Amino acid sequence: MESRTGQTFVHCISVSWGDCDPAKIAYTGRLPTFALDAINAWWESVLEGDGWFQMELDRNVGTPFVRLEMDFKKPVTPRHKLMCHVWPVRLGNTSITFRVDGLQNEQLCFSTRTVSVCTVADTFEKQAIPQDIREAVKPHIPPEQ
Amino acid sequence: MESRTGQTFVHCISVSWGDCDPAKIAYTGRLPTFALDAINAWWESVLEGDGWFQMELDRNVGTPFVRLEMDFKKPVTPRHKLMCHVWPVRLGNTSITFRVDGLQNEQLCFSTRTVSVCTVADTFEKQAIPQDIREAVKPHIPPEQ
Amino acid sequence: MESRTGQTFVHCISVSWGDCDPAKIAYTGRLPTFALDAINAWWESVLEGDGWFQMELDRNVGTPFVRLEMDFKKPVTPRHKLMCHVWPVRLGNTSITFRVDGLQNEQLCFSTRTVSVCTVADTFEKQAIPQDIREAVKPHIPPEQ
Amino acid sequence: MESRTGQTFVHCISVSWGDCDPAKIAYTGRLPTFALDAINAWWESVLEGDGWFQMELDRNVGTPFVRLEMDFKKPVTPRHKLMCHVWPVRLGNTSITFRVDGLQNEQLCFSTRTVSVCTVADTFEKQAIPQDIREAVKPHIPPEQ
Numbered sequence: 001m002e003s004r005t006g007q008t009f010v011h012c013i014s015v016s017w018g019d020c021d022p023a024k025i026a027y028t029g030r031l032p033t034f035a036l037d038a039i040n041a042w043w044e045s046v047l048e049g050d051g052w053f054q055m056e057l058d059r060n061v062g063t064p065f066v067r068l069e070m071d072f073k074k075p076v077t078p079r080h081k082l083m084c085h086v087w088p089v090r091l092g093n094t095s096i097t098f099r100v101d102g103l104q105n106e107q108l109c110f111s112t113r114t115v116s117v118c119t120v121a122d123t124f125e126k127q128a129i130p131q132d133i134r135e136a137v138k139p140h141i142p143p144e145q
Numbered sequence: 146m147e148s149r150t151g152q153t154f155v156h157c158i159s160v161s162w163g164d165c166d167p168a169k170i171a172y173t174g175r176l177p178t179f180a181l182d183a184i185n186a187w188w189e190s191v192l193e194g195d196g197w198f199q200m201e202l203d204r205n206v207g208t209p210f211v212r213l214e215m216d217f218k219k220p221v222t223p224r225h226k227l228m229c230h231v232w233p234v235r236l237g238n239t240s241i242t243f244r245v246d247g248l249q250n251e252q253l254c255f256s257t258r259t260v261s262v263c264t265v266a267d268t269f270e271k272q273a274i275p276q277d278i279r280e281a282v283k284p285h286i287p288p289e290q
Numbered sequence: 291m292e293s294r295t296g297q298t299f300v301h302c303i304s305v306s307w308g309d310c311d312p313a314k315i316a317y318t319g320r321l322p323t324f325a326l327d328a329i330n331a332w333w334e335s336v337l338e339g340d341g342w343f344q345m346e347l348d349r350n351v352g353t354p355f356v357r358l359e360m361d362f363k364k365p366v367t368p369r370h371k372l373m374c375h376v377w378p379v380r381l382g383n384t385s386i387t388f389r390v391d392g393l394q395n396e397q398l399c400f401s402t403r404t405v406s407v408c409t410v411a412d413t414f415e416k417q418a419i420p421q422d423i424r425e426a427v428k429p430h431i432p433p434e435q
Numbered sequence: 436m437e438s439r440t441g442q443t444f445v446h447c448i449s450v451s452w453g454d455c456d457p458a459k460i461a462y463t464g465r466l467p468t469f470a471l472d473a474i475n476a477w478w479e480s481v482l483e484g485d486g487w488f489q490m491e492l493d494r495n496v497g498t499p500f501v502r503l504e505m506d507f508k509k510p511v512t513p514r515h516k517l518m519c520h521v522w523p524v525r526l527g528n529t530s531i532t533f534r535v536d537g538l539q540n541e542q543l544c545f546s547t548r549t550v551s552v553c554t555v556a557d558t559f560e561k562q563a564i565p566q567d568i569r570e571a572v573k574p575h576i577p578p579e580q
Binding site: 014018020036037040041051052053055057078079124 | 161163181183206222
Binding site: 167168173174176177181198201203207209210211212213214215216217218220266269 | 312
């Protein structure tokens with residue numbers, strides 16, 4: 001997966017008792033949700049507070065996921081905050097690719113890569129990413145090598 | 146339920162897309178979890194960072210719930226932060242009673258009342274609340290009327 | 291709470307690893323969700339397959355909860371199926387009250403009591419329970435003592 | 436991903452209201468959980484009722500995930516049962532690879548591929564897959580091409 005370079009947006013998650021399974025670590029099924037929460041927080045940071053809820057309801061824009069990949073490197077526990085680094089790595093005409101690295105105590109716990117497509121929310125039809133969203137995202141896309 | 150008086154501990158929750166159901170409000174099944182998260186955060190604030198995870202694993206103390214009551218007053222949405230006010234209302238020999246009020250935009254969304262008993266975590270046996278925990282909780286218990 | 295009498299609808303839940311917390315029992319926050327799932331299944335059984343999803347989207351009828359009470363009697367574990375007995379105990383003009391008992395291995399794990407009000411789904415306005423739903427529910431309401 | 440061939444184990448999931456987000460489809464964060472539930476059910480079918488809970492607690496064997504990939508093809512809704520086809524595709528010395536296809540109304544909704552490693556549950560140390568588990572799994576592994 002693409003490496004983290006420079007400064008990235010960080011979303012901090014408090015992992016707790018209810019996130020953990022009898023192995024005393026966060027249940028695997030919770031980890032994709034943590035990564036998604038982090039991506040939603042990234043959108044909020046870039047679109048003046050608008051996450052998926054506002055994008056869908058106020059802007060009629062959906063960004064459903066078509067792909068999710070996760071490598072699990074170390075268990076996530078309630079012992080430390082989970083720092084989720086989020087950065088977009090590719091902005092297509094109708095799609096956007098994110099990377100999310102989850103770290104605890106400065107050690108990598110999981111790496112995530114997602115691909116979403118842009119839709120008209122109320123019809124589910126694919127659309128080009130609207131210009132204002134494209135402009136807001138573009139500065140965060142790493143330059144082509 | 147007992148009213149909130151004076152200053153209470155507040156746990157702030159970011160409600161998001163994934164918490165909501167097709168009615169565009171947080172799913173009822175999520176609300177007890179929010180209240181529990183708030184109680185866990187209260188413990189962390191009172192026990193120097195120790196929530197249920199550390200209480201169970203490091204102190205061998207469990208506080209399983211025996212009772213949960215919730216009144217749902219207004220829908221919870223991602224439009225505002227969910228401010229969960231938590232305060233203990235009764236400290237028995239082996240039990241503790243909490244109230245949690247969830248507010249958004251200064252309006253009451255739900256009221257919660259829970260009762261937990263104290264156990265030896267690894268045996269599930271009821272025990273008197275350990276003295277150090279009792280001392281930490283006591284200052285937060287409202288005086289008898 | 292009202293006792294279970296005669297034959298009730300039973301919804302069977304497979305509790306698993308991911309439902310459990312480090313105490314090796316189902317996390318308290320999961321139990322209200324189990325009770326809600328059981329009530330949804332009850333609706334499906336009474337309304338020819340229509341649960342909350344179809345009630346809201348196809349019938350424009352909402353039944354949001356205004357009250358939830360649960361007594362937790364015994365831990366829920368993956369060792370046995372969780373048999374959720376659901377029965378309505380009161381049918382008002384605009385409200386319906388349910389009881390849900392969760393049993394494992396024939397022992398009571400939790401007792402639930404909920405109150406829902408009937409709304410027009412797309413406006414959230416309270417409404418009298420529609421006649422066809424009332425007719426479907428009525429035979430299940432216990433006779434007044 | 437590897438194609439489904441012949442007869443596979445099928446785990447049936449009832450998707451409901453609480454699984455759905457305001458787009459009226461199952462929330463993306465729920466789908467990995469559905470795939471995991473299906474894999475757990477596969478283990479139960481192969482190990483005489485033992486899922487992850489019993490494997491960890493009774494056999495001291497863990498199978499934590501190190502990799503998860505999902506392609507989302509079609510939205511999952513409560514309109515149809517979600518039929519999760521599960522089959523192992525590779526059995527290594529210390530690892531096992533699963534595929535899970537989720538179908539509704541005979542159409543593919545998502546494809547999943549996971550890799551788990553085998554551990555001694557109480558120490559988290561990697562171990563060779565125990566012989567009895569290996570024997571139970573082997574007949575389900577497709578022959579090398």
